[in-house]
Amino acid sequence: MTAPILELKELDVFYGPIQALKKVSLHINEGETVSLIGSNGAGKSTLLMSIFGQPRAADGQILYQGVDITHKSSHYIASNGIAQSPEGRRVFPDMTVEENLLMGTIPIGDKYAKEDMQRMFELFPRLEERRTQRAMTMSGGEQQMLAIARALMSRPKLLLLDEPSLGLAPIVVKQIFATLRELAKTGMTIFLVEQNANHALRLSDRAYVMVNGEIRMTGSGKELLVNEDVRNAYLGGH
Helix, strand or coil: CCCCCEEEEEEEEEECCEEEEEEEEEEECCCCEEEEECCCCCCHHHHHHHHCCCCCEEEEEEEECCEECCCCCHHHHHHCCEEEECCCCCCCCCCEHHHHHHHCCCCCCCCCHHHHHHHHHHHCHHHHHCCCCEHHHCCHHHHHHHHHHHHHCCCCCEEEEECCCCCCCHHHHHHHHHHHHHHHHCCCEEEEECCCHHHHHHHCCEEEEEECCEEEEEEEHHHHHHCHHHHHHHCCCC
């Protein structure tokens, strides 16, 4: 059996004296879409950031394609095929859409920049309309599209998405998740951290539920969608 593309083993992470993650173990297979759901403050974003070593794991292991990357630099991790679209988008506000996309090529160089930028415009037509516009003048939804596209410019083997629906209007959330569904169909491996459990579980092959820094439940997206505890806690009971 092929090893997972990403595996976390008994991961402990602290912020000073406060333990944010407690013995977290999970895995993602190549070509899967896996989501991590949970309440605000459960530790979801911390888990995603710890994959890039910010913060560093105090104990446990992070394996990527079978290689221990627990103590590797963020640059090494990005250069070897993991890209992240961070919470809050964090686009470069004074740069244009094109300039932001070019920043995404830093881990791999700009050899494929022209063709990949065109691919991003096909994936996100709104970005092509805004290509010479500064990111700070764009809507939240457009900035989120830009953040995802910028991550994809590094041709990642694994795409990490941190709260892509946060603060967006429902119609924009639907657009974002429709695009993620198209990406998943191409075989892209996606690890999604998301408060919007309904959208996340419908998109995902498998999912994990995090409570207070611990994994409390796992199953297929379909199984968790109909799980009574999950429905009551994260889906409003319906």
